[in-house]
Amino acid sequence: MQHFYSLLAGLLLASSGLQAQVPATRPAPLSLPHDGAASCVRAHTQTGQRGPATTVRHRQKMDRYDVKYYKLDIALENNSRNVRGNVRMVASSLVQPLDSVAFELYQTFTIDSVVVNGRRSPGLRRAGSDVTAALPQSVPASTQFSTVVYYRGTAPNGNTAAIGNALNTQSSVRINGVSYPYNVTWSLSEPFSAHEWWPCKQVLTDKADSLDVWVTTTSTNKVGSNGVLERVTPLAGGKSRYEWKHRAKPIDYYLVSVAVAPYVEYVNYANPVGGPRIPIVNYVYNQTALNFFQTEIDRTPGFIEHFSSLVGLYPFASEKYGHSMAPIGGGMEHQTMTTQDGFNFTLTAHELFHQWFGDNVTCASWEDIWLNESFASYGEYLALTRFATPSDAIQWLDDAQFYAKNRYVSGQWVPAPGGSLRVPDTTNVGRIFDYNLSYKKGATVVHMLRYLLNDDTKFFRALRTYQSTYSGRTARTRDLQAVFEAEAGRSLQYFFDQWYRGQGYPTFNVRWNQVGQNFYLRTTETVSMPSVTPFFDTDVSYTLEFTDGTTQVVRLRQGQPVSSFVVPVSKTVAFVDVDVDNWLLKGTGTIVRDNLLILGTEAAARASRLTVYPNPCRETLRLQDLTSRATAEVTDATGRVLLRQAVEPLRAQLDTRGLAAGLYHLRLTSASGAVSLARFVRE
Numbered sequence: 013m014q015h016f017y018s019l020l021a022g023l024l025l026a027s028s029g030l031q032a033q034v035p036a037t038r039p040a041p042l043s044l045p046h047d048g049a050a051s052c053v054r055a056h057t058q059t060g061q062r063g064p065a066t067t068v069r070h071r072q073k074m075d076r077y078d079v080k081y082y083k084l085d086i087a088l089e090n091n092s093r094n095v096r097g098n099v100r101m102v103a104s105s106l107v108q109p110l111d112s113v114a115f116e117l118y119q120t121f122t123i124d125s126v127v128v129n130g131r132r133s134p135g136l137r138r139a140g141s142d143v144t145a146a147l148p149q150s151v152p153a154s155t156q157f158s159t160v161v162y163y164r165g166t167a168p169n170g171n172t173a174a175i176g177n178a179l180n181t182q183s184s185v186r187i188n189g190v191s192y193p194y195n196v197t198w199s200l201s202e203p204f205s206a207h208e209w210w211p212c213k214q215v216l217t218d219k220a221d222s223l224d225v226w227v228t229t230t231s232t233n234k235v236g237s238n239g240v241l242e243r244v245t246p247l248a249g250g251k252s253r254y255e256w257k258h259r260a261k262p263i264d265y266y267l268v269s270v271a272v273a274p275y276v277e278y279v280n281y282a283n284p285v286g287g288p289r290i291p292i293v294n295y296v297y298n299q300t301a302l303n304f305f306q307t308e309i310d311r312t313p314g315f316i317e318h319f320s321s322l323v324g325l326y327p328f329a330s331e332k333y334g335h336s337m338a339p340i341g342g343g344m345e346h347q348t349m350t351t352q353d354g355f356n357f358t359l360t361a362h363e364l365f366h367q368w369f370g371d372n373v374t375c376a377s378w379e380d381i382w383l384n385e386s387f388a389s390y391g392e393y394l395a396l397t398r399f400a401t402p403s404d405a406i407q408w409l410d411d412a413q414f415y416a417k418n419r420y421v422s423g424q425w426v427p428a429p430g431g432s433l434r435v436p437d438t439t440n441v442g443r444i445f446d447y448n449l450s451y452k453k454g455a456t457v458v459h460m461l462r463y464l465l466n467d468d469t470k471f472f473r474a475l476r477t478y479q480s481t482y483s484g485r486t487a488r489t490r491d492l493q494a495v496f497e498a499e500a501g502r503s504l505q506y507f508f509d510q511w512y513r514g515q516g517y518p519t520f521n522v523r524w525n526q527v528g529q530n531f532y533l534r535t536t537e538t539v540s541m542p543s544v545t546p547f548f549d550t551d552v553s554y555t556l557e558f559t560d561g562t563t564q565v566v567r568l569r570q571g572q573p574v575s576s577f578v579v580p581v582s583k584t585v586a587f588v589d590v591d592v593d594n595w596l597l598k599g600t601g602t603i604v605r606d607n608l609l610i611l612g613t614e615a616a617a618r619a620s621r622l623t624v625y626p627n628p629c630r631e632t633l634r635l636q637d638l639t640s641r642a643t644a645e646v647t648d649a650t651g652r653v654l655l656r657q658a659v660e661p662l663r664a665q666l667d668t669r670g671l672a673a674g675l676y677h678l679r680l681t682s683a684s685g686a687v688s689l690a691r692f693v694r695e
Contacts (some may be wrong), residue, residue, distance in 0.1 A: 077157075078106060079213055081222050082102075090195040096162075096526070101158070103159070110150065114144045118141050119138065123161060126145040129157050129158055133557075145159070170515075175216070177205075178201050179208060182199075185339050194298070196272065199351075201266040220484070224258070225254075228252070239259065268346075269346035284329070290316060292351070309355050319368065319395075343362065362388045366391075374486045382490060389452065412455050416452045417599070433454055434512065457511045463551070490577055519600065524609065534577075538599075544553030550598065553595065554567075590603065627693060641682075654671060671694050
């Protein structure tokens with residue numbers, strides 16, 4: 013889905029999906045990278061800038077019943093935000109009898125009546141968008157009841173952060189950068205705006221078991237919605253009623269959708285292994301749009317087949333998948349029929365993967381939106397690795413890390429060391445759909461979970477288990493954590509503390525040496541947000557490149573800020589690199605050969621020793637018997653370089669006034685490469 017930034021004209025209208033990858037020069041927010049996550053961000057934030065409308069008290073009243081079924085029977089046109097009709101809700105009372113039924117509907121709509129179990133409500137109480145209808149007869153506990161709300165009005169559309177655009181209409185669209193007159197009306201309710209066009213209960217954890225959407229419109233229009241189109245019923249006055257029926261899985265309120273326009277229909281099919289043939293019903297603006305986008309639309313069957321092989325059969329295979337075009341500035345993953353303003357590789361992949369992560373299994377709280385958006389973003393990468401080139405996938409990972417660590421501020425990209433995946437303020441739409449955190453950092457965390465298991469069989473089995481366990485339901489981060497712990501065979505609390513609740517990322521500074529057949533490595537980890545997450549416990553992969561051109565990868569655990577290792581090797585190491593495959597979200601560290609790095613061996617005693625005085629020193633440390641120009645490097649106990657200074661034989665001394673009192677290591681390297689060591693104390 014989408015959220016924050018303005019859409020540049022034609023942003024998603026590239027004929028080649030791979031043209032939609034991030035350019036070499038990092039774009040500003042007004043031209044977010046052309047990937048599926050950025051497009052998802054645009055659509056979401058443009059339509060939901062204000063927070064939830066309901067009060068805590070009203071939410072408590074809605075929590076007294078469980079929704080089973082919705083039927084929308086409304087009239088819409090492609091050139092108006094006017095809505096007229098009724099919505100039927102079948103629900104079950106829970107542990108208490110009900111003397112009223114509570115729901116949400118935007119305050120400017122007129123409610124003509126509310127009928128409960130066939131009897132009209134004797135009275136309504138409205139406070140803003142909160143509606144409470146008194147019951148003509150009490151509903152006992154644990155009893156199913158039916159409520160029908162008859163209403164009419166115009167959906168709000170102030171194009172301001174105070175209102176948002178849950179139901180919108182537009183009189184022109186752009187295709188291949190050209191504007192065409194065209195009337196289209198569409199919905200986009202995430203996260204808090206479904207009540208702006210139909211009466212409902214906006215609670216994530218209460219999915220409706222089934223849904224019908226009937227829309228009456230002018231017969232020249234088509235209506236896209238959820239599920240299967242059961243029939244189109246001709247009506248008087250040049251009208252037709254589109255009757256959509258959704259039974260495959262439960263559905264959350266914000267995934268109910270409509271799109272109304274004189275569409276051209278184009279159907280292609282996916283044939284996943286072990287599943288039925290799945291129709292992909294595409295409602296595109298016109299033949300011009302179909303001609304322009306058909307190549308990209310035709311990627312969808314392969315994406316469905318690939319994702320089904322990785323994480324389980326497409327969840328709604330008994331019905332359909334599809335797209336309804338609308339100028340929403342990106343895409344929105346409406347269940348079984350995504351709304352998109354155009355088609356490119358990563359946008360189509362992102363919104364499709366949402367059908368598993370977000371639709372089939374939905375976050376139970378906006379606090380855990382990463383369970384929807386991070387995985388949908390990672391779906392882009394999974395599609396790239398299968399259908400694009402290796403360099404496209406590599407570029408995607410590099411860009412994900414960049415955006416996870418940087419933000420665009422005052423005309424330039426600057427480091428952004430903080431921010432957690434967990435959303436602390438679930439009323440803040442911008443924070444929920446934060447591109448850098450919920451999408452990009454989240455995608456890198458999914459990738460790190462894959463690295464943590466170090467076994468793709470286990471990783472994808474974990475995703476399939478998560479899908480099957482919570483299918484048609486909602487889940488929290490702790491639920492995903494339990495699934496991955498079962499595959500890992502150990503607690504992963506440390507990982508989720510670091511990467512979900514924590515902030516920042518590590519940087520690895522590496523020193524290495526080789527003596528004979530022993531390779532010595534010392535890695536010092538620093539972090540970007542030490543006040544929040546002082547250390548990241550993680551495996552790190554090191555690539556050793558030998559003088560004969562061959563390589564060896566060693567995977568070592570960074571279990572403490574300074575970790576030292578000895579690795580046996582049979583060849584001469586020429587170069588060392590850290591995490592070359594970009595598994596880890598990390599800063600840019602240093603890699604230095606240190607000829608004096610010898611860990612736990614007798615060879616340390618053979619190192620050249622340097623005499624220094626006075627020791628302890630105060631302001632100046634003198635070096636004895638220096639015969640040639642050299643470079644002095646002072647490090648502390650953790651290996652951090654605190655002082656680097658050139659010294660001459662005629663002035664063989666160091667200025668130590670910038671050092672705090674303590675014990676230090678001095679490394680002196682001559683022009684010929686000879687190294688001498690000393691330790692000293694500064695008072």
